[in-house]
Amino acid sequence: MSRFHVSITPEPDSLSSATGKFAPSALPYSNSKVPSMSSNHNKYSVLLPTYNERDNLPIITWLLTKTFKEHNLDYEIIIIDDASPDGTLEIAKQLQKVYGENRIVLRPRAGKLGLGTAY
Numbered sequence: 001m002s003r004f005h006v007s008i009t010p011e012p013d014s015l016s017s018a019t020g021k022f023a024p025s026a027l028p029y030s031n032s033k034v035p036s037m038s039s040n041h042n043k044y045s046v047l048l049p050t051y052n053e054r055d056n057l058p059i060i061t062w063l064l065t066k067t068f069k070e071h072n073l074d075y076e077i078i079i080i081d082d083a084s085p086d087g088t089l090e091i092a093k094q095l096q097k098v099y100g101e102n103r104i105v106l107r108p109r110a111g112k113l114g115l116g117t118a119y
Helices: 057-070 088-099
Strands: 007-010 043-050 074-081 104-106
Touching: 043 057, 057 074, 057 088, 074 088, 088 104
Parallel strands: 043 074, 074 104
Antiparallel strands: 007 043
């Protein structure tokens, strides 16, 4: 059984420099106030550590992309692959061609270094 650990974080400009806490602009949007990408200065980054996720990667990428587009949010999906022997990185490269290098960012690693260091 495969498990994904997804972390969605706003860009640093939405943090309060004095307290290190999220500013109100970084809080989730209610359905009544979905900003347009042009007025929203937040960019959401999804960290997606992978190991042997060849079959699941296209599905999770499509679902994340669909969700961000439906809410008109700026985003990037960072795929951190620990040298998966099943060809996960090759699938990630194909996804990067489909969605663009600005949306799919690849961070391949030399070996299985673990979830903690991937984040």
